[in-house]
Amino acid sequence: MRPIRLPEPPSPTMGVPEIFESGANSVIRRAVVIGNGFPGSENQSIGLIRALGLSDNLSFYRVTRPRGGINEWLHWLPVSLHKKLDYVLRQLYNYWRLLVAARGKKLAALPSENGVSVGLSTILEADVKQIVNMARETYEKDGPLLVVASGRDTISIASSVKRLASENVFVVQIQHPRSNLNRFDLVITPRHDYYPLTPQAQEQVPRFLRKWITPCEPPDGHVVLTMGALHQIDFGALRVAASMWHDEFAPLPKPLLVVNIGGPTSCCRYGTDLAKQLTSNLLSVLDSCGSVRISFSNRTPAKVSNIVIKKIGNNPKVYIWNGEEPNPHVGHLAWADAFVITADSVSMISEACSTGKPVYIMGSERCTWKLSDFHKSLREQGVVRPFAGSEDISESWSYPPLNDTAEAARRVHKALAERGLRLRP
CATH class of the missing domain: 3.40.50 (Rossmann fold)
Incomplete structure (x- = not known):
């Protein structure tokens, strides 16, 4: 050896x-x-x-998780139990379809995700x-x-x-x-x-x-x-994004106001009333803006986005992202001079607050429970301000950027x- x-x-x-x-x-x-x-x-x-x-x-x-149909009401279940229940329901449904088909009647297919059945075997x-x-x-x-x-x-x-x-x-x-x-x-x-x-x-x-x-x-x-929430935005990411989106954002008239609109949650409920108030406030501050770029999230209800598009979409200073790739979100973070963000999204607010630029929040008075506490903490530290429609967007203010991820x-x-x-x- x-x-x-x-x-x-x-x-x-x-x-x-x-x-x-x-x-x-x-x-x-x-x-x-x-x-x-x-x-x-x-x-x-x-x-x-x-x-x-x-x-x-x-x-x-x-x-x-399984999605579609009754599954949207079962998200409170543990995911393992939800999957088993979904499997049982689909087996019962398929058995029922066979019985109905045997009687010569047509039956619609069970809802599926992306055109494919979302049973256990496809996940x-x-x-x-x-x-x-x-x-x-x-x-x-x-x-x-x-x-x-x-x-x-x-x-x-x-x-x-x-x-x-x-x-x-x-x-x-x-x-x-x-x-x-x-x-x-x-x-x-x-x-x-x-x-x-x-x-x-x-x-x-x-x-x-x-x-x-x-x-x-x-x-x-x-x-x-x-x-707030952790995220991928730091000064290195912003420098890269500033370079990547230079040709699109550098020529825009300043100051550039970026508006991020989310959607109602259990702790922050709103609808068309907030959309109307938001567009009214944006119209009030347009004179102090060079450009305005608006983005909706996947959670934004159509009734909210439709009001914003109808009320302000035709203004020459305003551009509304249509959802097509590439997503300009990181470019917005790099090039914006100020932000207006709906109060429902901790993630969007946290990312914007990591830039050290002015962040105005729309609808925080509608938030309850722990989300209300989140907004209160940000205001007390001077990180955010409410968006009232009387702001001068050309007036800059700053704060120590949130650095939660680091x-x-x-x-x-x-x-x-x-x-x-x-x-x-």
């Missing part, structure tokens, strides 16, 4: 070999993102991975066993695996990966999981997720319901609190170090 040759001791003039530095299996070089199909959630995970320098060695998995699903096996089988060669998940539907997948491969993975859950935090190595969540613990929230909830409102306990040591990345480094791990892209 040949003798085992140990590596030569490190020379004082040479770099320290990794095995002497901290152990061959203490360096994280790769990451897995578990998404839920919603851009606002997945963008947070990708933004964190980007800030950690692991974008080039990233695997992406997605938890998807590419994040698989716990697959991720766990990859983490275990490649551990000796590639070291530990960083797993980042965001959104309610990813919680069971991420926590199962942590439970089954705790020595091979470091699991970060973004957004409060509404469950035992010890199921994850680190939880990154906005401060307003803890709004239920405030005296104001306690007054809004009947006493017999308070113990059922999560979270029930204040954040512990492995919870990272942010002001701070979250720093806390990930710290948590890894406490476990004897470190990142090496």
Whole structure:
């Protein structure tokens, strides 16, 4: 048998070999993102991975729910139960169709997603066993695996990966999981997720319901609190976007006002009344604008977008993006002199506030519960102002840009170090 040759001791003039530095299996070089199909959630995970320098060695998995028909009313169910119920309903429906067809009657097809039936067999699903096996089988060669998940539907997948491969993975859950935090190595969540613990929230909830409102306990040591949502926007991304969109935006008359319109949510309800107020306010500030560019999100109701297009779309200063690619969103962030954003979207507001440019919020008075607390915190720090229609858009003001993603990345480094791990892209 040949003798085992140990590596030569490190020379004082040479770099320290990794095995002497901290152990061959203490360096994280790769990451897995578990998404839920919603851009606002997945963008947070990708933004964190980007800030950690692991974008080039990233695997992406997605938890998807059945969609269409009755499924739109079943999103409150755990995703695994939802899928099983969807499968049973489809089997019953198919059996019923056979009975109806046998009687010579025609029956419409069950709603589907993108023209394809959305039964179990057609969904590419994040698989716990697959991720766990990859983490275990490649551990000796590639070291530990960083797993980042965001959104309610990813919680069971991420926590199962942590439970089954705790020595091979470091699991970060973004957004409060509404469950035992010890199921994850680190939880990154906005401060307003803890709004239920405030005296104001306690007054809004009947006493017999308070113990059922999560979270029930204040954040512990492995919870990272942010002001807003994580994202991919930093000064490097803005510089690249400024170059890419130079030819389109540089010639526009200044100041450039960018208007981002989302859609109503459970904590921020509105309709055509807000659309009418928004267009009225925009018409009032047009004299102080050189150009106005308006974008709608996928959540914007047609009745809202139609009013905006009808009332202001024909103004020569106004351009409304028609939804066709390429999406100018990052270009807007780079070139805008000021923003007007509807109050429903934490993600859009967080991205705009990372630029340090004036951000005006439309409709924050309509927000309730934790979203109201989010807007209050931003106003108190001088990061945003309400959009009243009396603003002079040419008047600039600034604030320390929100830097949540970079701070979250720093806390990930710290948590890894406490476990004897470190990142090496």
